[in-house]
Amino acid sequence: MRIGLGFDIHKLVKGKRLILGGIQIPYHSGLKGHSDGDVVFHSISDALAGALGIEDIGTRFPNTDKSIKGISSRLILESYFNSLRKMGGKIVNLDIVILTESPYIKPWYEMMKKNIAEVLKIDPSCIGIKAKTMEGLGEIGKKKAIACFASVLIENL
Numbered sequence: 212m213r214i215g216l217g218f219d220i221h222k223l224v225k226g227k228r229l230i231l232g233g234i235q236i237p238y239h240s241g242l243k244g245h246s247d248g249d250v251v252f253h254s255i256s257d258a259l260a261g262a263l264g265i266e267d268i269g270t271r272f273p274n275t276d277k278s279i280k281g282i283s284s285r286l287i288l289e290s291y292f293n294s295l296r297k298m299g300g301k302i303v304n305l306d307i308v309i310l311t312e313s314p315y316i317k318p319w320y321e322m323m324k325k326n327i328a329e330v331l332k333i334d335p336s337c338i339g340i341k342a343k344t345m346e347g348l349g350e351i352g353k354k355k356a357i358a359c360f361a362s363v364l365i366e367n368l
């Protein structure tokens with residue numbers, strides 16, 4: 212068995228779509244990034260990269276590459292899932308912590324789980340999602356950014 216940990220943070224900017232876990236969440240601001248800024252998919256991708264001991268998303272999908280500007284983060288996650296498959300690994304479980312002051316995202320947990328489970332070909336019951344506020348502290352607490360931690364356990368490598 213191998214464990215991986217991923218982290219990501221993006222700035223919130225007005226007038227952009229907010230995509231978290233592949234779901235578009237109604238909000239006045241969205242995450243700025245070279246892709247759609249989905250911190251959930253990015254942190255899961257980096258957790259997989261860490262568990263597999265392969266290059267992280269900044270290396271595989273550099274933000275200097277104009278050809279991938281605005282790409283869906285689902286493609287990034289699929290790329291790491293393909294690496295996992297090629298190396299013969301299987302996900303045991305995945306745990307996600309989203310750090311966000313607003314919006315309130317609990318109503319979207321099940322949809323996010325379903326979406327992530329679909330990409331990673333696992334049962335939604337293998338996925339944990341929770342969101343925490345920063346109690347008003349720091350840049351996330353001031354609603355200027357959203358961050359995410361993900362840890363993944365894989366077996367059969």
Ligand code: ZN
Pocket residue numbers: 219220221244248249250253
């Ligand atoms: Zn990112």
